[in-house]
Amino acid sequence: MYKSFSMELAGRTLTVDVDRVAKQANGAALMHYGDTVVLSTATASEKPREGVDFFPLSVEYEEKLYAVGKIPGGFIKREGKASENAILTSRVIDRPMRPLFPKDYRNDVTLNNLVLCVDQDCSPELTAMLGSAIATAISDIPFDGPTSSTQVGLVDGELVFNPTSAQREKSAMALTVASTREKVIMIEAGAQEVPEEKMIEAIFAAHEVNQKVIAFIDTIVAECGKPKHEYDHIDTPEDMYEDMVSFITPEAMEVAVFTDEKQVREANIREIKDKLEARYAEMNPDWIPLIDEAVYKFQKKTVRKMILKDQKRPDGRKITQIRPLAAEIDILPRTHGSAMFTRGQTQVLTVTTLGALAETQRLDGIDENETSKRYMHHYNFPSYSVGETKPSRGPGRREIGHGALAERALVPVLPTEDEFPYAIRTVSEVLESNGSTSQGSICASTLSLMAAGVPIKKMVAGISVGLVTGETDDDYIILTDIQGLEDFFGDMDFKVAGTHDGITAIQMDIKIHGLTREIIEKAIYRTKEAREYILNEIMAPCISEPRAEVSKYAPKIVQIKIDPSKIGEVVGQRGKTINAIIEQTGVKIDITDDGAVSVCGTDAAGIEKAIKLINIIVSDFEEGQVLEGKVVSIKEFGAFLEFAPGKEGLVHISKVCKQRIEHVEDVLTLGEVVKAVCLGKDKLGRVSFSIKDVK
Numbered sequence: 001m002y003k004s005f006s007m008e009l010a011g012r013t014l015t016v017d018v019d020r021v022a023k024q025a026n027g028a029a030l031m032h033y034g035d036t037v038v039l040s041t042a043t044a045s046e047k048p049r050e051g052v053d054f055f056p057l058s059v060e061y062e063e064k065l066y067a068v069g070k071i072p073g074g075f076i077k078r079e080g081k082a083s084e085n086a087i088l089t090s091r092v093i094d095r096p097m098r099p100l101f102p103k104d105y106r107n108d109v110t111l112n113n114l115v116l117c118v119d120q121d122c123s124p125e126l127t128a129m130l131g132s133a134i135a136t137a138i139s140d141i142p143f144d145g146p147t148s149s150t151q152v153g154l155v156d157g158e159l160v161f162n163p164t165s166a167q168r169e170k171s172a173m174a175l176t177v178a179s180t181r182e183k184v185i186m187i188e189a190g191a192q193e194v195p196e197e198k199m200i201e202a203i204f205a206a207h208e209v210n211q212k213v214i215a216f217i218d219t220i221v222a223e224c225g226k227p228k229h230e231y232d233h234i235d236t237p238e239d240m241y242e243d244m245v246s247f248i249t250p251e252a253m254e255v256a257v258f259t260d261e262k263q264v265r266e267a268n269i270r271e272i273k274d275k276l277e278a279r280y281a282e283m284n285p286d287w288i289p290l291i292d293e294a295v296y297k298f299q300k301k302t303v304r305k306m307i308l309k310d311q312k313r314p315d316g317r318k319i320t321q322i323r324p325l326a327a328e329i330d331i332l333p334r335t336h337g338s339a340m341f342t343r344g345q346t347q348v349l350t351v352t353t354l355g356a357l358a359e360t361q362r363l364d365g366i367d368e369n370e371t372s373k374r375y376m377h378h379y380n381f382p383s384y385s386v387g388e389t390k391p392s393r394g395p396g397r398r399e400i401g402h403g404a405l406a407e408r409a410l411v412p413v414l415p416t417e418d419e420f421p422y423a424i425r426t427v428s429e430v431l432e433s434n435g436s437t438s439q440g441s442i443c444a445s446t447l448s449l450m451a452a453g454v455p456i457k458k459m460v461a462g463i464s465v466g467l468v469t470g471e472t473d474d475d476y477i478i479l480t481d482i483q484g485l486e487d488f489f490g491d492m493d494f495k496v497a498g499t500h501d502g503i504t505a506i507q508m509d510i511k512i513h514g515l516t517r518e519i520i521e522k523a524i525y526r527t528k529e530a531r532e533y534i535l536n537e538i539m540a541p542c543i544s545e546p547r548a549e550v551s552k553y554a555p556k557i558v559q560i561k562i563d564p565s566k567i568g569e570v571v572g573q574r575g576k577t578i579n580a581i582i583e584q585t586g587v588k589i590d591i592t593d594d595g596a597v598s599v600c601g602t603d604a605a606g607i608e609k610a611i612k613l614i615n616i617i618v619s620d621f622e623e624g625q626v627l628e629g630k631v632v633s634i635k636e637f638g639a640f641l642e643f644a645p646g647k648e649g650l651v652h653i654s655k656v657c658k659q660r661i662e663h664v665e666d667v668l669t670l671g672e673v674v675k676a677v678c679l680g681k682d683k684l685g686r687v688s689f690s691i692k693d694v695k
Contacts, residue, residue: 007216010162010209012122014216016134018224019555027139027226034122037067039114040131043212044141048106048232053293057098057123058110061089061128067118068366083365084400088688091115091401096178096186099511109141118366121164126151129178134217140226144513145154147185148213149178150206152454154194155593159202161209165369175199175506179205183216183514190408193458193502196524204517236294237433240287240656244294248272253302260315260323260432260486262345262524263387269295300489307486308477314485315344321482322463322530327443327542329451336554337452341444344483345434350444352426352452354431354554356588356600359423375414376425379403379441385433402438403428406462409442409497409505410449413457420455420597421590435465435483438507441495443539450543453550458506459539462497463530465523466490473516478523480530496527500535527578555588557600557605564595566618572646577617580645585610616644621687626694631672634664641676641689651676655690 002020006013015032022028025041025068049056063086064079065242072079082090093111111300113128129149137146140287153163153171160167168174173194177379178186184207191199256268273291280287306312311319323344332338337352361373381400383390406428414424426448428441428486439462446460466482469491479486487493491512497505503524508515513659515523523607550556562570571578587610597614601607616627629641629649640650652661656667668674676689 001549004261005216005220007213012162013086014130014213016131018138018220019693023511025135025139026141027135027137029131029134029138031127032150033119033127033130034190035117035119036122036124036127037115038124038127038131039044039112039116039338040128040135040259041110041114042135042139042141043110043112044139045108049108052106053102054107055098055101055224056108057101057138058130059090059094059095059097059123060110060112060216061086061093062112062114063124063366065364065366067124068113068368069554070364074353081153083363085125085365085367085370085451086370087400088404089128089396092186093129093159095188095509096129096137096147096149097132097143097145099185099513100147100180102142102231105142105231106234107231111136113620115366115513117433119659120368121166121491123151124326124366125163126162126176129176130213137217138225140229142228142231145179146181146214146217146221147178148210148212148217149186150175151176152206154191154198154202169369173199175201175202175206176598177203177210177420179210179214180206180514181211182208183516184520185510185514186519187506187508189503190411191503191505191508192399192412193499193504195502199503199506200517200521200524203520205233209256209672213352218339219495221508230339236290237287237490238295240284241294241297244276244298248298249276250302252513253298253307253362253455257299257303257314257485258306258312258316259570260317260483262342263486265419266544269299291552299493299580303485304468305489307471307479311477313479314662315483319477320526322479322533323483325534327447329447334553337448337450337454337549339444339447339451340431341447342432343436343440343443343481345432346430346437346440346483347432348428348430348437348444350426350428350441352424352448354452354454354550355423355425356422356555356557356589357598358422358588359419360526361423374417374423375407375411376423376424376444377403377410377428377441379406379428379432379438381433381437385430385437386630391676400591402441405438405495405497405505405507406441409460410456411460412504413460413499415455415457418559418596421557421596422454422555424449431459433484435485435487436464436481436495437495438463439464439495443534447539447543450546452554453547455546458499459535460497460499461531461534462495462505463534464493465526465528465530466494466514467492467510467519467523469512476519478519478526480526492521492523494527497522498528498531500532553602555602556602556604556607557598558611559596559598560611560614562591562595562597562614562618564593567593567595569646570597570614571616577646581610584613584645589614613644620648621678623678625678626675627678627689628673628675629689631668631674633668634668636664638665639668649678649687651689651691655679655688655692658692 006015012034017030027042029333031038045571055493133147152175153160154173175189329339440460466479493509544616585606592596632642633640
């Protein structure tokens, strides 16, 4: 017999069934939120794999189209690789939970979330976040949880928790906050320039909701939770660590890491490891495999002590100082737009490409409101950017996550389709990396879009701040613009993007058990200060406003409106008419259901001709109207002229020329282009034309 637990959450019922299904997993929860159903499981291996020196956590979010009554497209008719939304959801589940597993735990752990049924008003992503936390909390896997997550919208200036589908459509903010019992542990947000004060209010309102959910989860754990299993604890032997510190000395380690050149620092650390290998080859060969872990621990303690106690950063900067910045545009002469943004040893090149609206990305997922994407941001992180060598296998979860973050940051400032009827793609190529490449890609993308002539409403910049904490909540220091080493050995990577007027995106990753309100507030205001500097001093001097016109190499798009009832005439049977226009003019044509017609091409004459043909097709012939047409058929009684694909008119033999003729062929030939004037309708209601009466 299974156990079921329920609570009211944001006006809907959340129900958790335990021991109903998947009983062989270490922990399993069948989650119901409204009519959304997700199976969340947590499993762990019995022991670590040989040679694993990290915590191998895998998080999966599986979208099944049967959950929304769809059959997958294509030939195979089954779900393929994970969608972008599934990958992003997996990441947002991972981030608040990973810090709560023991730091020396090396068993493989998989958190799997199978979406079985979707109620569009009850987010399956949120349900999976709660499900993973519950499944892990009731399992025997060591875990310092539970956590809870809440989504927050901003509708008509009011905060809405776990918004419905209709509320999400109108919301000026999409915020997700995860919490432990005491602190906020994860923040993810997209927003339409929400002020910092409002964002902070929303974060801690969500934190209060999370406390109610955690209390609910505690009742489930109390009744169904398993004792946590024992595991092999891994740490550097104390006598080895003490020997290493006395042999290398803290002063020498400080010298090794105290440089703004990543390559120099890596060479210094390599030299230290070589010395230790030589020492232990004679002294204690069993310690040689432990050198990497021991040196990592020594570095970490050294860097954290330098920052927290001495307020010295490895590259010598002040706590609030940003690395040297540079911005350039028009790096590539024939692309539609390009820009490069450099921050210290982090360098990102973004290229903008404009296309017809037909090139908008189609989405086939479980969110019925997300069917297409007009703006696409892609982020690439090649191995050479960090001086390594490995083959490219396409974008991984990190690349997809960073691309989505930049995309989210820029969407609020993009022009509407009516203002700028283009599909837009930006690609950020990381050329060099030493921390904060995602924020560099936001800055580079803003400049690239402006250089391409995309009329964005405002400039967007991104910056990341870090954190090093001591023994108490009051013992901490916040670092502006963290580089790779500070991210690696620090406790937080708090990324915030926005305009002068507010925040457009947040992503917070931490390695500790949560942040206090004081730290979050200071971090948000520190990013605002840095963002203002970047916008005013670096980006604006490079390009202060979007170019008035798109590049000569970009397609030109002209948009007209037609009567929606005439769309069928423009398209023609099986697309015959529209394809004929495209073939004649070399343009691309997109038509929406409301009658908006976008004509896209690189040749202005071709665009003009296509628009002229479309206007002829959708217009009724009027008496006195003069048109140019091609002779497409000759009969005994006259000739048919094609004024536009699918739009023809008859010139009676008596109206071909001023003189009487016996045969139409004596005057006209097939394919000949002539002018004709509309004579209006005859007694039978037919429209006729005359060549001879053209003035």
